[in-house]
Amino acid sequence: MKKQRVWRIFLINLSLIVVIFLTGILLGFIFRTNQIIHNQIVVTARSHFQNIVLARRWNAQYGGVFVEKAAGIESNPYLENPDIYTVDGKVYTMKNPALMTREISIFAEEAQDFRYHITSLRPLNPDNFANAFETAALISFEKGAKESFETMEKNGRTVFQYMAPLFVEASCLKCHAKQGYKKGEVRGGISVELDVTDIYSQIRANTLIASGLTAAISLSLLSMIWILVSRLARRLTKAYETIEVMSITDELTRLHNRRHFETRLAEEISRSLRYGSPMSLMILDIDHFKRVNDNYGHQAGDWVLTQFATLLKDNVRKADVPARWGGEEFVVILTESTISQARMAAEKVRRNVESAEFNIPDGRSIPVTVSVGVASLDMISGDEMGSEADVLVKTADDALYRAKQEGRNRTVAVSSK
Incomplete structure (x- = not known):
């Protein structure tokens, strides 16, 4: 459960990193795209401004442009003597830079x-009064600003407004000198208004598309990550469990090894003392095992150990803990067992070993017997030297020694009391 929680936290953190990374890319892409489009709009507006300034400069250079005063063409009421008459009776009226700008x-x-x-x-023509944006821009021009622009909603449309200053030139003084203007001063400005509704609609559409694609890619990538990491987690968990089993398992007999036995013994003793339940221990030693190695070879000895371990495991309860103690010695933790119950269990194992056939690869059968020492935790006194585990093992080992001294192939059950 703890391992699953660790993997779950890892997956969540990895998913957050991926989402944040992809979101960052999306926001960066949107910001960069919007910045490029905005810059292009500014360049377009600036180009329009510069074009009209050039046209005005050309017009002013010639003191205004005269056009024939045909039907629908009116004279500029803010100019003195804007009309001229030709000898053939035609009338021409002046189109000064301001009027030309308005008509364009x-x-x-x-x-x-x-x-x-x-x-x-300070406009002469009321039509040239500045709106709020233009007024703010004109004030900023007098303070040194070179241009001003903003995007706003106007009559249900998205409008980009750009404005740059107009400076008094020598050709301008003909009309504006009486207003007190001097060459080089800011006399006003020209605002350029662009309808960018369609452009911003496309930006929003592209943002939605990019967001949708990013979400789809994120979900696909997260799904792949979850699948791959889940598979990896299962494999690593399985490998960890295998390593964990190997670390507590005797390689030859596949029983628990001595290290795991000592851990379990301490746990069972603690549980027994806490709840007042009985617990016993048996130590088993295969009789004359050295002769098996000497007479049949070490490979045959390994076969005997393997078969003995299988028989031992099959003849104890699932709640008991059989383990290889070392060499030809084995131990079994007998949970919830009194000394008499443990002795009966030991005798069962001893009899079945004696009657079993231990076959080696060449087809021969080797007779095997075992000596067993049994001790019980409930017989250990508090005055015993050392820990309960050490005393219990020593007591069972003393019983095993007596079994060997008394002729082997027998069970001796004693206590430390």
Whole structure:
């Protein structure tokens, strides 16, 4: 359960990292794309401004442009003597830079492309009064700003407004000297208004598409990560469990090894003392095992040990803990067992070993017997020297020694009391 929790936390953290990373890429892409589009809009507006300034400069250079005063063409009421008459009776009226700018703006606005507006803080023509954006821009120009722009909603459309200053030139003084302007001063500005509704709609659509793709990629990637990590977790868990089993298992007999036995013995003694339940221990030693190695070879000895371990495991309860103590010695922790119950269990094992056939690879059968020493925890006194585990093992080992001294192939059950 703890391992699953660790893997779950790892997967969650990894998923968060992936989501944050992909979200960062998405936000960076959106920001960069929007910045490029915004910069392009600014460049477009600036280009429109510069084009109209060049046209105005050309117009002013010639002192205004005269056009024939045909039907629908009116004279500029803010100019002194704007009309001239030719000898053939035709009338021409002056189109000064300001009027030219306004008329070009009308053409552009009708084409729904862009709109110019010439303005100043002190306009002659009421149509040239500055709006809030233009007023703020004009004030900033007088403080040294070179341009101003913003995006706003206007009549249900998204509009980009750009404005840059107009400086007094020598050709301008013809009309504006009486207003007190001097060459080089800011006399006003021209705002350029672009309808960017479609552009921003495309930006929003692209953002939604990019967000959807990022979400889909994120989900796909997270699914792949979860699948791969889950498989890896299962394999690593299985490998860990295998290593864990190997670390507590005797390689030859596949019983628990001595290290695990000592751990379990301490646990069972602690449980027995806590709840007042009985617990016993048996130590077994295969009789004359050295003769098996000497007469049949060490390979045959390994076969005997393996078969003995299988028989021992089959003849104790599932709750008991059989283990290889070392060499030809084995131990069994008998849970919930009194000394008499442990002796009966030991005798069962001893009899079955004596009657069993231990076959070796060459087909021969080797007679095997075992000596068993049994001790019980409930017979250990508090005055005994050392820990309960040491005393219990020593007591069972003393009983085993007596079994061997009394002729082997027998069970001796004693206590330390």
